[in-house]
Amino acid sequence: MIRLSEKRLPALALVALLAGCASSPEVDHSSRYTLKQDRAPSGSFDATGLADAVPRYEAPRTAGNKSPYTVWGKRYHVLDSNEGYVQRGTASWYGEKFHGHKTSNGEIFDMYAMSAAHKSLQIPGYARVTNLDNGRSVIVRVNDRGPFHGDRLIDLSYAAAKKLGYQSHGTARVEVAAITIRPDGRMFLAGAPFGPAGTASPEVSSKPAATVPAPGDALFVQLGAFSQRDPAEAMRERLKGVLENPVRVREITTDNGRFHRVQVGPFNNEVDARYAQDLLESRGFRQSIVLTDSH
Structure with a gap:
């Protein structure tokens, strides 16, 4: 007390x-x-x-x-x-x-x-x-x-x-x-x-330009990057029910090869993204970063 x-x-x-x-x-x-x-x-x-x-x-x-x-x-x-x-x-x-x-x-x-x-x-x-x-x-x-x-x-x-x-x-x-x-x-x-x-x-919701970030400006919380798609999909399944936000597996090709990134979002501002990141970390997803759609 x-x-x-x-x-x-x-x-x-x-x-x-x-x-x-x-x-x-x-x-x-x-x-x-x-x-x-x-x-x-x-x-x-x-x-x-x-x-x-x-x-x-x-x-x-x-x-x-x-x-x-x-x-x-x-x-x-x-x-x-x-x-x-x-x-x-x-x-x-x-x-x-x-x-x-x-x-x-x-x-x-x-x-x-x-x-x-x-x-x-x-x-x-x-x-x-x-x-x-x-x-x-x-x-x-x-x-x-x-x-x-x-x-x-x-x-x-x-x-x-x-x-x-x-x-x-x-x-x-x-x-x-x-x-x-x-x-x-x-x-x-x-x-x-x-x-x-x-x-x-x-x-605000009646003005999409004010609430939908321009391409490359949206923020995501990334929880992992895998060379194979299966573990990325498995992580996406684990995330169901943790947050109401969408979860995606984004496939990209870099100089080091092809990767499958597990990302939550998009978020319109850093406050919302950081809040989601803290919540995810409290649920056991501790290796996360906040990045833009262009990264």
Whole structure:
């Protein structure tokens, strides 16, 4: 179990801090919580049918976005914009101790909602969080600050952590990609057009030239190159069910002879290709490279 009282500033102190009050983060405000240490809710909680947060445009606010701010002697800066943000690191979670208390922007924390705390993303905001060990993804609404323990990247609500499958481990290796929404409803994931269900937005899919890379520009994850076709086909069979992306065996002739390359793709950008590569490596396909169609 994670001792979140050691890694997150109590919400009341952080709200006061981000509002510019004189409260010191070194002051112990833990008496405002019923629990001294965080914990998961008692009983059984099924997160399988829990819906992701639904991104929507929200006008910028001042609450929770004071920058820079200082916690336990360390200074943090809030991003001017979440546009294009994508980073990998360690995720933790917080639950019953903070349930029902205020988040950094004054909202009420609900451990059963799809929400998160982040040190630098503008709040409220949205992000897709992917567990790099099992490939599961969730969309969360970021409305809190933290975690301030070690080098952890993001704190998810208990529900979001359970949906990602790491609530019993405490932490997980994740990728956090910001979702930004324009006033006209257009949505972007780490700067690329994005749809509510995690697919390309209708606007972009209606323009093939914008989504289909030019010949030679598409990216593939290559898992092996064989002089004979049979082992290449065997590897392609092994890949069935691992990813939804197409798998091909590409035959090429080089100065060193003829080879059969096993490749997953195409991918429109490096973010998607690298994510697929990490997922494949977690499933045992560890000898992979990312290359273009022309290589």
